[in-house]
Amino acid sequence: MEDSEIIQLYWDRSEQAIAETSGKYGSFLCRIAWNILRSHDDAEECVNDTYLRTWNAIPPARPGAFRTWLGRITRNLSLDRWNRERAQKRGGDETALLLGELESCVPSPHRTEQHLEDQALADLISSFLRALPKESRVIFLRRYWYGESLESIAAFLGCSSGKVKSSLFRTRGKLRIYLEQEGVSL
């Protein structure tokens, strides 16, 4: 079923909308949640919460890129859950590792700082990513948007995990420099 038809089902308040969403994007969403939470039960709950949030959001929303829109909800829910569970010291080591990597993107606070709203900062980073070679961009987003492991990305690209690691290292360094040049602080 086309995304527009699924969205119309939400608008029609047909519960078939959730079944269609689950059928089409369930495994995609589970993968994102699993990448962050590393727990099948927690991941499943986050995906179910995603359906609930979607049900409540549409209408009035009519998302243009439905898959990304769903993924974004799952990602946010998973991160919230990861934070809660980290406080209880269980699970989520991979995400801690991932966030540790992102620390190296945080610009040094030695310039005139500019505190940007999240969306403005995201737009800035989108511009940065567009200037990267496509493969570097894909590796970065597969790691830090989808939360994929280095090995998983390497298998996807048909290269070594060393190459993925090195690409991420370079891109993080460039992003840090870019944000510093833009005078951004986090």
Place this chain on the structure above:
Amino acid sequence: MKAQRLFQVLGLLDEDLIDEAWTYVPEKKASLLRRSPWLRGAAVAACCAVMCTFGFFYLVTGGFRGMGSAAPETAAPETAADSADAGNSSGGSGSTADFLSYAGPVLPLTTLESGTGLTAQRSLTWDFAPGSYDDGSPRQWGALVTDDYTLTNPTGSDISVTALYPVTGSLAGQGTMTPEVTVNGSAAEVTLYAGGYAGTFGDANDTGGSTWNLAGPYSWEDYAALLDDESFLQDALKSGPAMEIPVTVYRFSDFSAPHKTYDAATQAVEFTIDTSATTILSYGFNGLTSDAETGWRRYDYFVPDGIRNESEQKMLIVLGEDLSGYTLQGYANGACEDPISGVSCTVIREETTLSAVVTELCRAELSQHTDESQWPGLSQLPLPLYEKAAAELLSEYGLLSDTPMDRYTDGRLEDLLWDALAMDRVLYLAVPVTIPAGDSTSLSITFWKEPSYDFGGSGTGREGLQGFEILTAAGSDLNFTGQTTAIVHADGVEILEQDLGFSQEDDGTFVPLDLTRDVYTLVIRPRTRSE
């Protein structure tokens, strides 16, 4: 928490980027298809014209490497000048990867150790002061590159690292680079390591998957991919594959033949093997005829006459099950159709290891390359480096591999040993460096950089141009705080294409590089005497 905010912010990135990352279809490394087949054909033709002087066997097996020093001299300056405009007007022609002979980029320093906390400031100088030919006349070819680094240790403890400076080139060509490394102004002791073959095997004109030709690397991305692969560096630093394989060697010597009657008298040795149990490597033989179904083989060589310039070292190396017997037969010539009498030799059978054979033959190959004008310093190449390169080639691509390349299926070791010298690699200059706590150490690498170019007569319109590239980050574990570059002694060259920010008048003015860019390009044309 900052990282977590960044993670959340990333969730708001443009949807098309997120979608692209999920739907992206990885590209196969199809370097062979990047260029038009006719162009590669032209390159081969131009190259072969030069290679004729090297004799039949190099014509079949040699690569483009090392022919470069001769090729550009055939370029017509006016043709090069005409091509300059074309180069400037077309965005697609600006990449040095478009040159038929690609020399590879200048690469950034890295360290063996990762996460050292060191910061680095880089300043790279391109010196276009002309060199000279043997007769003393000026020669504008390539550039002397000086790559300076200031390594700073912001921590409270001294940091000792092994600095690794990668350069593109071949074992045969490393002598022409004459790299010099200084640490805090004093000459440093450098250890040379060689990465594996940087290209692939293939034939752009054959869609059937032929692997007879060396193919690539063709672009800076090919090199960046190698440097980004940690295993490539690890393989370069470790010892080569074990060659302690028992072999039986048949040595041929004490040659005799009626040379006055037959100026191409040939000695052949025939036998039949079970190809599933026996593998044969040869050295010093000129011909091989075989029957795949029966396992029959005939190896032959022109009987040395003291006139032809060829090795008298001739051997068959048997891996696995030994020969059950063989016959010797003399022939009037290499066609092996007219048997003659009076051809003889001594055959000595010995049991040894493949390692010993490789060592012996590598030494023999190096002893043949004593012409310093052709391959400066090659005879002084560290033997272990050569042995390792040969062993890697033999085990990864030769008959020791489960899937040998077509190029090496006949088991001719002289071909493989020459390839090991001539094929493109990344060479690493390793230097131990200690950076005191809270202090800095300067490291400087100077070497001659061969340019990328188009072969004379290739008809591309870019003959005579010389291309260079600089990579800012590929494979480097250093945290660069800045990079700059300058051009000096540029009176003899015209800058045709560049994205570095030089002006033709600049002489020693450093311009900053954007560290978010991977590569910068410079294309020059040597000025003629009348300019």
